[in-house]
Amino acid sequence: MSHPVLRVTFILLFAIVMAGCATGLPRNPLADWQPSPNHEPRRARAIVLHHTAMDSAEGALHTLQTENSGGPVSAHYLIGDDGRVYQLVSEQQRAWHAGGSRWAGISDLNSWSIGIELDNDGAEPFSEAQIRSLLVLLEDITGRLGIQRHMVLAHGDVAPTKKDDPSALFPWQRLADAGFGLWQREHLSAPPAGFDPWLAMRLLGYDLRDRSAALAAFHRRYRGRDERTWLPGDDAILYDLQQQMLQMQ
Incomplete structure (x- = not known):
């Protein structure tokens, strides 16, 4: 059987936590609750x-x-x-x-x-x-x-x-x-000399630790296929998407 003092302590702590739950989000019973209004719910990005x-x-x-x-x-x-x-x-x-x-x-x-x-x-x-x-x-x-x-x-x-x-x-x-996500514009321009398509993919947000997988994801979304190697025209699409991203910043 557990020690009576420990048992009473546990019951008191449990009651405090439950009281906190009844009035809002759970509170830590080890701390003195001094609420601040300077907060907001965690927000999706x-x-x-x-x-x-x-x-x-x-x-x-x-x-x-x-x-x-x-x-x-x-x-x-x-x-x-x-x-x-x-x-x-x-x-x-x-x-x-x-x-x-x-x-x-x-x-x-x-x-x-x-x-x-x-x-x-x-x-x-x-x-x-x-x-x-x-x-x-x-x-x-x-x-x-x-x-x-x-x-x-x-x-x-x-x-x-x-x-x-x-x-x-x-x-x-x-x-x-309808205004959601990114898509290449109708009239594409050739990228300038020195344009780096991998850097453009990184700017868009792709994780390049597995470049072939990232390229397949890019093709699936923007070209409707799952190719894992560069396709003709990819550089123009990426240059246009990069320009759109830079214009948002």
């Missing part, structure tokens, strides 16, 4: 898009509410093939959707992003109803949370060595036409 690689929204919901073979997984939102939008995790909380990831030199995208799963098996086109709902949701989230509209990323962008979602069939140009 990016949105990461996924496809579920499953046969139905119902099956995806079950997985996102339990776990898969790799352990627990979740996302803030799931959009069904019929356009129905489900929310699974509060935007103020960290969902487990991006895994080991990196963008613009920052790791752990789970901590600073909103995850949106799209009901899609990875081999089929995305439905019109689904894309319309996604555009409405992106407009809402970026507006409320102050996320820069170009910071709509693919899971394959931020984890290129492990993931390829959403697939090469995802309509990134459609999103860009």
